[in-house]
Amino acid sequence: MASADENYRDSDGAPSDWIEITNSGNNEASLEGCYLTNNNADPTRWIFPQTKIPAGNSIVVFASGKDRKDANELHTSFTLDRGGDYLGLIGPDGFTVLSEVAPNYPQQYENISYGIGMANGAKSLSLVKFGSNVKYFIADTDALGNDWKKDPSLFNDSAWSEALSPLGFESSGGILEDSILSNIKDEMRGTNASGFFRYPFTFDSDSKQITSLELKVIIDDGFVAYLNGVEVGSFGKPSPFLWNSSSTKSRSDNIVKSTPIVIDLTSHRSALIDGNNVLAIQGMNQSRSSSDFIIDAELSAQFRDTSAGIQYGYFINPTPGKPNDSVLNGPPQEITFSKQSCMFTQSFELSLSTTTPGAIIRYTTDLSVPSNDRKDPSPQFTNPIIINESTQIRAQAFLPGSIDGQVRTESYLKMSQSIPDFSSDLPIIVISTLGKGSPPGTSSTTRREAYMFFFEPDPETGRTVLSGSPQLTTRAGIRRRGSSSGYWPKYSLSIETWKDGNDDDRNIEPLGMSREADWILNARYEWDLALMRNPFVYEVSRQIGRYAPHTQFVEVFSDT
Known part of the structure; x- marks a missing residue:
């Protein structure tokens, strides 16, 4: 597991990469003096203390970089590269390879492990x-x-x-x-x-x-x-x-x-x-x-059933310390949209495609994640989709014997005839819940799903317009922010930016600001109509070397 498994944490409570080693023999095996490495040019990178694996059992070593040799919980001195890397178990002599994934294991995916398994599924x-x-x-x-x-x-x-x-x-x-x-x-x-x-x-x-x-x-x-x-x-x-x-x-x-x-x-x-x-x-x-x-x-x-042989592959249900399930191939290639997220006035046709032979694309228009369930599948893309009103398309590619493709989300907001003529010397943020209603109140523990567009001034004209391509788009979860101010006609918003496929945090860097997933749209309304007091104090604080939030003035369009 090379993507810090949230569901299998170490004794510190931290998610971590991990490596599973299985003794498939009929006798107890000792790993004392053996090595684990993620660099074939440095085979003795991390040495095992006294460690035994009973016949037919497995152990899990956290690849956390913490370098611990407690018999109850082992941690290597290195972590695993999610983009692919070498991994080897080396004998006590420092050069005999006992087991390896070479030259590199392939790209890894969140909450999915990789290793040795069977091509055919488990049977009873x-x-x-x-x-x-x-x-x-x-x-x-x-x-x-x-x-x-x-x-x-x-x-x-x-x-x-x-x-x-x-x-x-x-x-x-x-x-x-x-x-x-x-x-x-x-x-x-x-x-x-x-x-x-x-x-x-x-x-x-x-x-x-x-x-x-x-x-x-x-x-x-x-x-x-x-x-x-x-x-x-x-x-x-x-x-x-x-x-x-x-x-x-x-x-x-x-x-x-x-x-x-x-x-x-x-x-x-x-x-x-x-x-x-x-x-x-x-x-x-x-x-x-x-x-x-x-x-x-x-x-x-x-x-x-081992008749198809043992092979490397992905496991959508990681089982650290337990027998692996049947393996799957990597996901289909990412879906290509013929048009990226944008604001529009004229209807258009949208096409979806993937370069993976045999893969099918399913999509939704109700903000839900596409399903390939045989009993209730999402529509399969076969012909261009007509976009003539504000619409969000979430699409995913599926291929038998492979892990599901990554969800791709794009949104298209239809503008009234006057909006394309609007321009500003400030960046513009557009927020839409695509017909799902207003954000919940300040005391809510839930957020309303939304989609955000970030438009920046043109370098030549210095003006921002909505008829061009946004510099950044993202899914988000929003709710009102404040106490009594949360109920002003012009209320502030607490925003979490989300990934395309789920509601996990997506770190973004909009408008030249630092990388983050938690944001505030601060509308002071009655208490600071000039919107100057907080930004001024924050700037002074930063200039004297103290911490303060970064700010950026923006124009906001919202249908919430």
Whole structure:
């Protein structure tokens, strides 16, 4: 992530670039003494302290420039270039490349990460379903030891009883009675608080990369679960744990019936084997004389189809520290408008285009962001759009298998016949809400969406006119500013300038002023009709070396 992820902040609360490193092997890996670098000419730029990654897990290193080597939160001494750069993981010898993105990763986009993933999307796989056939055995000695937990190639359960789950027993009229399909009361109650249960399943590992594994168990009361002999989860496990143990925890029958116990087994996904597998569970009652018992299990996985191969691409839902989703290509090229934002008097045709083959363009005229949703898509651009009244066009390009293009916004305001003849020796700002109404009051926590045009004097004539091209245009959010002054006929405005695609801040530099996204249009009206007092004091303050806001006199046209 090379665009300071707002949704994944460091311990300082700051958004940061980050780098995810995954151990895809079956054994723990150490990064101690290895290096991260964003410059292939400087391979030892940042060194790892003692750092270990368990098999199948990932770590996240913040590329913040803070250079911290706390084992709980790592920070490199460099940041990532959003425009594209080299990135490499270098071995302890300082020159062996363990992994790299070379020569450069491509341009990065806000809230979108980049990395290694699959060309095909994630899929679900049901390994063991609720209601499956299960082999079971109620032991009266410890003769089986641990063998019964092992995979089918190492343990033969053909002599065990077989039943359809859920299985167990319940008193007549009890809450669990109607949920039990196979009654094992005669075998289990009074014999053993524990029962051994084996759920066989097959797994074809061809072209599959398991990204998550989850176990759900319906149980009254406790259990210990094994995947091919590897302990993967438990509830109510006593110590010491024996072949005839009782659960240390209990659950009400209503909870048992409505809420299975869920355990994330992703860290144990390496226990899966190609071919025949077994989920073995020792189910435990609170005592061998308990009046009821039930057990059922479900084992499910998410996987990526690797038949199309592993490749680099973008992820619209970043998952730092977790498995990556399927990759997407970069966005279509930016949309070109045949006419930029302007004021007009005569109707005209507007065309939209992109140079990306196969991309479609969708647009809106109601100020909303275009949608490519199959159920309710925005209009697709096919023919020129007639602009004969004040209109805002927001357009976006879409291409299957790619991240969505950037939203482009242009606005066209129709002038009355007298406006084109107006001129001023001051810059002119035009503000329009395009028919959406006046800005909210001074105490409002929301803003009215608007569009702004900045016109500057012609260098030769020294006059500003509205019939030419504006020097700057932008989306904005406006509301009234002040207390009692916020309700004057000529009120001041608090303005945030916004990006084309969303309402995030867009820093602009209008009229030679400093780069900023928060602005004030200050209309003193009754208290300073000459509009001189504040600008004068601000200027004096700056001249004596003190901070003060910069100001610029402007003419304002507004339909708010």
